[in-house]
Amino acid sequence: xxxxxxxxxxxxxxxxxxxxxxxxxxxxxxDGLDLVLTGHGITVVMGxxxxxxxxLVRLLHGLIEPHSGSISWNGEPCGPATRLRQAMVxxxxxxxxxxxxxxxDFVLKLKGGSNPQRLHQLxxxxxxxxxxxxxxxALSGGEQQRLALARALASDPEVLxxxxxxxxxxxxxxxxIETAIAEASARGVKVVLVTHDAGQARRLANEIVFIQHGAxxxxxxxxxxxxxxxxxxxxxYLAGKLVI
Amino acid sequence: MQDFAEAFRLAFGLVAAMDSDLVEIIxxxxxxxxxxxxxxxxxxxxxGALLATVRFPGRSAVVVLVNAxxxxxxxxxxLLVYMALSNAGPLGFLQFLYTPAAMIIAQSIxxxxxxxxxxxxxxxxxxxxxxxxxxxxxxxxxxxxxALITDARYALLTVLLAGFGRAVAEVGAVIIVGGNIAxxxxxxxxxxxxxxxxxxxALALALGIVLLVIALVVNGAVMSLRAGAESRAHx
Numbered sequence: 001x002x003x004x005x006x007x008x009x010x011x012x013x014x015x016x017x018x019x020x021x022x023x024x025x026x027x028x029x030x031d032g033l034d035l036v037l038t039g040h041g042i043t044v045v046m047g048x049x050x051x052x053x054x055x056l057v058r059l060l061h062g063l064i065e066p067h068s069g070s071i072s073w074n075g076e077p078c079g080p081a082t083r084l085r086q087a088m089v090x091x092x093x094x095x096x097x098x099x100x101x102x103x104x105d106f107v108l109k110l111k112g113g114s115n116p117q118r119l120h121q122l123x124x125x126x127x128x129x130x131x132x133x134x135x136x137x138a139l140s141g142g143e144q145q146r147l148a149l150a151r152a153l154a155s156d157p158e159v160l161x162x163x164x165x166x167x168x169x170x171x172x173x174x175x176x177i178e179t180a181i182a183e184a185s186a187r188g189v190k191v192v193l194v195t196h197d198a199g200q201a202r203r204l205a206n207e208i209v210f211i212q213h214g215a216x217x218x219x220x221x222x223x224x225x226x227x228x229x230x231x232x233x234x235x236x237y238l239a240g241k242l243v244i
Numbered sequence: 245m246q247d248f249a250e251a252f253r254l255a256f257g258l259v260a261a262m263d264s265d266l267v268e269i270i271x272x273x274x275x276x277x278x279x280x281x282x283x284x285x286x287x288x289x290x291x292g293a294l295l296a297t298v299r300f301p302g303r304s305a306v307v308v309l310v311n312a313x314x315x316x317x318x319x320x321x322x323l324l325v326y327m328a329l330s331n332a333g334p335l336g337f338l339q340f341l342y343t344p345a346a347m348i349i350a351q352s353i354x355x356x357x358x359x360x361x362x363x364x365x366x367x368x369x370x371x372x373x374x375x376x377x378x379x380x381x382x383x384x385x386x387x388x389x390x391a392l393i394t395d396a397r398y399a400l401l402t403v404l405l406a407g408f409g410r411a412v413a414e415v416g417a418v419i420i421v422g423g424n425i426a427x428x429x430x431x432x433x434x435x436x437x438x439x440x441x442x443x444x445x446a447l448a449l450a451l452g453i454v455l456l457v458i459a460l461v462v463n464g465a466v467m468s469l470r471a472g473a474e475s476r477a478h479x
Contacts, residue, residue, distance in 0.1 A: 063379050084382050094377040097395040106391070107381060155381065 012073040012085060012158045013190060014038040015060065020069035022055060022214075029055050030066070031214035041206035042181070042191040044222070046198075048237060052214040053194045054091070057161045060192065061088050073159075087157035091164040093148035095136040100128055100147055103136045107154040118154070125183070126150035127176060142173025149180050159190045166200065178204060198238060202226055210234045251449030258450060266451075270458065273431040276344050276418070277411040280351035284359045284407050287352075289400065292363025293389040297371050307364065313357030318350075322420030325350045329421065342423040347431070350417035355407040362403040367392045398470045405466055412459060432458075 015037040022030040030052050037043055045053045058064045060071060062083040071078035096103050104122050108115050123129040126146040131139065136147055145165055152160060162181065166174040181204060185191045195201055201208060205222035210231065218231045229235045258266045295307055327333050329341040329349075340346045370392055378388050393400065415433035422429035424438055432455045439448035 061380060063376060080382060083380070086380075088380040090376065090380075094374055096374075096391065110381060110383060110387065 012076075012082065013040065014074060016070075016072050017060070018070050020056075020059065020066050020071065022052075022059060022064065022066050029214050030059065033069070033211070033215050035209065035216055035219065037190075037192075037207075039206070040185070040188055040190050042185050042193060042204050043207050043209060044201040044205035045192065045194045045209045045211065046196070046201060046234075046237070047211040047217075048233075049196075051211045053211060054163050055214075056211065057088070057163055057192060057194055061086055061161050063088075085157060086159040086161065087152035087155050088161040089145070089148045089152050089163065089165050091167055093144045095139075095144060095147060098136060099133050100136050100139065101132040103147055104151050104154050107151050111155045122150045122154055125153075125180060140173075142169045142176070145169060145173070146176055146180070149177060153180075153184060153189075157189060159192065160184060162191065162193045164194050164196065166195070166197065174200070198226075210237070248449065250446040251453060254446055254450035255453040259454060266454070268427065269430055269432055269435050269451075270454070272344060272429070273412060273433075273455075274458070276347045276431060277351060277408055279348045280355060280411045281359075281404055281408045283348070283352040284356040284411075285404055288356045288359030288407070289363050289393055290389060291356075292360040292365075293367045293393050295360070295364045296367035297388055297392065298385060307361075310357050310361045310364070314361050316354055316357065318354055318414050318416035319420065321350055321353050322417030325353065325417065325421045341421060342425060342429060344422070344429060346421035347418040347429060350421045351411045351414060354414060354417060355411050358410055359403055359407045362406060363393075363400060366396050366399045366403060370396050398473060401466055401470050405463055408462060409459060412455070412462075 015035070017033060017035040020030050020033040020035075021028060033052075033056065045056060047053050055064070059066055060078065062071075062078045062080065073082045076082055096106060098106070101119060101123065104119055105114055108119060120129070123132055126149065128139075128143060128147060128150065131143065136144065139147060149162075149165065160181075165181075166177050169177065178200065181191055181193065185204075191204075193201075193204065201222065205225075207219070207221050208225040209216055210218040210225070210229075210233070212233045218225065218229060218234050220230065225234065226238070229238060291310075295303065295310065325346060326341065328335045329338065329346050330336055331341075338345075340349065371388075374388075374392065374395075378391075383391065413433065415437055418429075418431060419434045419437060422431070422434065424430050424434040430438075432451055436448045436451045436455070439445075439451065
């Protein structure tokens with residue numbers, strides 16, 4: 001199941017990143033990063049603050065141009081064309097100043113037209129059906145993030161990026177988001193999730209990409225990573241030690 | 245002081261009596277200014293949104309120009325429209341000179357830059373907030389503009405109010421292209437100018453008070469509409 005792409009079109013995987021670099025203010029935030037993602041399922045990107053996790057997913061999604069290096073999705077250079085088949089949920093959701101339903105409908109229209117059945121299904125999945133007519137910005141933080149996820153899934157993405165989607169959410173909201181992420185992954189959506197939450201990574205991850213100072217320090221299966229991290233930085237991070 | 249008291253007495257008297265000339269003048273003032281606001285909205289809102297969201301060579305120069313045009317002297321606009329619409333002008337065949345249509349054109353030219361410049365500011369701020377999300381969703385530029393205008397609708401109501409305020413209070417351009425002809429092109433401001441020139445300051449002031457009340461009522465109505473809709477949308 002995890003090896004099946006969502007749509008009938010050519011899969012976006014593997015993702016191949018070579019010598020990726022990005023600098024700002026004289027600092028190399030991403031520094032010669034190499035990465036290959038082959039399988040479907042959930043890839044969790046972990047690392048200390050300032051490691052470049054959020055920047056990395058923005059680069060992979062094509063929201064930012066790297067200064068050097070290359071990113072390709074199944075041989076296709078990363079850019080607007082590859083982004084069309086992807087979606088992203090940001091740490092702080094940016095919701096349109098409209099109702100809950102209108103936020104999801106905006107994406108449905110964008111990707112082919114209004115679809116009341118699909119809209120209903122997405123709102124049910126997000127547990128927001130009873131709030132469909134309410135202003136999106138009046139929702140609680142957890143509800144807003146669930147709406148952002150529902151909106152992202154409305155585009156039927158092949159790859160879904162999530163940048164710390166449950167940061168500052170309570171456990172029940174976190175659980176709802178995690179369930180939705182797991183369900184999306186089970187449907188064949190490739191998920192790339194940035195999180196600081198080791199517990200969440202343990203619950204969701206098929207594989208872990210641990211980065212530090214803008215480079216991949218460790219890339220391994222989740223079980224192996226948590227059982228016996230290969231790098232000192234990852235060991236210290238998981239042990240709760242200060243990793244700079 | 246006596247003039248003010250007389251003016252208030254006259255103003256209330258005119259309104260209470262529903263003076264037919266006054267009603268006609270108010271009606272024409274509103275028709276001309278609201279039509280000009282509508283035209284300015286159709287032209288200025290998309291132009292402002294375009295300037296806020298699309299980067300193109302010379303954009304900064306266009307922004308400076310639109311901002312500068314907010315201070316267009318009404319008399320100059322009136323003169324240019326007069327020259328364009330006069331029989332010898334390029335648009336003389338329209339036979340618009342000394343008609344309400346000429347006044348609408350002049351006011352539209354005056355307030356379109358105001359609407360465009362203020363719209364750009366409102367939309368630019370919102371676009372900064374939405375930009376990354378829209379990029380992620382690959383929203384095409386025309387959909388982006390429509391979405392931004394829709395979401396900024398309450399702030400843009402205030403922009404249109406600013407345009408209406410400028411239009412309804414304007415005298416220099418409409419007196420040149422309209423001619424202040426009784427029962428044809430006489431509006432509140434040109435009537436005030438006429439009464440002032442005739443020395444009937446009390447009547448002029450009374451008309452001014454009525455104009456002010458109209459502006460207050462329109463502003464109040466729009467702001468109430470905005471407040472109600474905004475509280476429903478939490479925008």
